[in-house]
Amino acid sequence: MVHYGNGVAADSIEAAAWVKAEASDPVGNCVEIARLDGGEVAFRNSRFPGGPALVFTRSEMAAFLDGARKGEFDRMTV
Template sequence: MITDLGGTTWFKSSYSGGQTDCVEVAWLRGGRVGVRDSKNPAGPALVFAPDQWDVFASALRSGDFDR
């Protein structure tokens, strides 16, 4: 699926402390969520369906991706 993300409002977590090496998130139409690398705003973005985002965010909170 290709989604036009032009005009999308992206934001970083307040935990980023203004750093440039961050992930940015955008709330999209239809409940979808966009995720991109703040260092490459013109680059590719992931787009999650609402249920996929819920699973991903839950995994982040529970530490599933901690190294």
């Protein structure tokens, strides 16, 4: 099992199935995520698919999603 670190080139992550939110803007700009074999989750900018990816553990991802569901980050898009 391969573990990827933060800043890895997103296009070098083998077998990543990148997912983009249906709510992305009209030209497709969005954050894309992929679940990795080790259970981590990688994030990349859809405008730069080969650029760096941020990699988070399951617990980090769970904490982020919990905060997003509770609206803790809503002010980031204002």
